[in-house]
Amino acid sequence: MSGVLLYKSELCGLIHFLVADQTVIAPVPLTHGQFKFAAVTTLEEIALDAIPTLLPPKKYFLPPQESLLQYDTTQGEKMQAEVAIEETVLFGLHTCDLAGIQCLDMVFADRPKDLHYMIRKQHFTLIGLECNDYCDSSANCAMLFNHLPKGGYDLFLTDLGDYYFVDINTHKGDLLVEKSGLFVPVTPAAQDNLQKLRQIKTKRFKSEIPIRYQDIKPLFEASFESNVWTDIGAKCLACGNCTNACPTCYCFDIVDEPEFDLTRGKRLRIWDSCQHENFARIAGGENFRKERGDRQRHRYNRKFHYPMERYKQIFCTGCGRCSRTCMARIDLKETFNALIEECR
Numbered sequence: 001m002s003g004v005l006l007y008k009s010e011l012c013g014l015i016h017f018l019v020a021d022q023t024v025i026a027p028v029p030l031t032h033g034q035f036k037f038a039a040v041t042t043l044e045e046i047a048l049d050a051i052p053t054l055l056p057p058k059k060y061f062l063p064p065q066e067s068l069l070q071y072d073t074t075q076g077e078k079m080q081a082e083v084a085i086e087e088t089v090l091f092g093l094h095t096c097d098l099a100g101i102q103c104l105d106m107v108f109a110d111r112p113k114d115l116h117y118m119i120r121k122q123h124f125t126l127i128g129l130e131c132n133d134y135c136d137s138s139a140n141c142a143m144l145f146n147h148l149p150k151g152g153y154d155l156f157l158t159d160l161g162d163y164y165f166v167d168i169n170t171h172k173g174d175l176l177v178e179k180s181g182l183f184v185p186v187t188p189a190a191q192d193n194l195q196k197l198r199q200i201k202t203k204r205f206k207s208e209i210p211i212r213y214q215d216i217k218p219l220f221e222a223s224f225e226s227n228v229w230t231d232i233g234a235k236c237l238a239c240g241n242c243t244n245a246c247p248t249c250y251c252f253d254i255v256d257e258p259e260f261d262l263t264r265g266k267r268l269r270i271w272d273s274c275q276h277e278n279f280a281r282i283a284g285g286e287n288f289r290k291e292r293g294d295r296q297r298h299r300y301n302r303k304f305h306y307p308m309e310r311y312k313q314i315f316c317t318g319c320g321r322c323s324r325t326c327m328a329r330i331d332l333k334e335t336f337n338a339l340i341e342e343c344r
């Protein structure tokens, strides 16, 4: 791992260099202080000060709907897997979004490996951008140490005034730096400034939830029968916005779409949500999580409990999207504080 500097006057040149032969995706502004990831061609379109986008970057690796295979029984070849790929740069990824992509990588590289995800992912270049301050009151990245870079990128930019400190994390990142010719060597002063910023961040980024990382899983183990689930279940609209917006939610449904004569068709993968009533319904009409409170408990446990057992990793990045997007104002920090209060 090594570093270089990029003067801000060269950032426009970097975007120009990237768009020459790749699609570049970055946060762009929407109305009401919201942002989304979208294709850009110039620096002016990019919101460098964006808070987490409405949908996380998972939509590029795991599209809301994708065709996994096509079949045609009128031809000799009956079934053909398909995966749409395009060389793409994701620019301006916050540390929380990089953490979310790392969680998805663990899941989709687990057996059985998901080749559609893994093939598509190989064609992405990831360029992170450090948050020097908290996004808003919904974010809880400090509780999970996701306010600092923990890998998962090719290049990572930290704003240090007139220039960015650029951490090179992969060979792909190294090649990009070399080919663009826009970067300059790191100076001792830049190293010092990076250290100072990180020290300032330890004071700025304080978790507002009074719990240590290692105590999070036990909290959820102890609160399975908590009334908190009944309370938030009474408010929940079962819309599924929170899971769609979550960078680490990856549940999907598989749907076959045959043509009328049944000789040809497609197999589609479509995002699903554990918050929908039919998600846990099985043959015979039984439903393991019929009540909304049960489904909320499941969502939280899928972030803070079950992945710790399987991957030794909490699957919440602290992005705050679920709290920001919830029409019923179910807030992750409030849920935590209620559980902690109840377990005292």
Ligand code: SF4
Binding pocket: 235, 236, 237, 238, 239, 240, 241, 242, 243, 275, 325, 326, 327, 328, 329, 330
């Ligand atoms: S976004 Fe809010 S209301 Fe909708 S399912 Fe999630 S918690 Fe329930």
Ligand code: SF4
Binding pocket: 242, 245, 246, 247, 248, 303, 315, 316, 317, 318, 319, 320, 321, 322, 323, 332
């Ligand atoms: S649970 Fe909420 S805060 Fe945590 S990663 Fe998902 S959307 Fe972000």
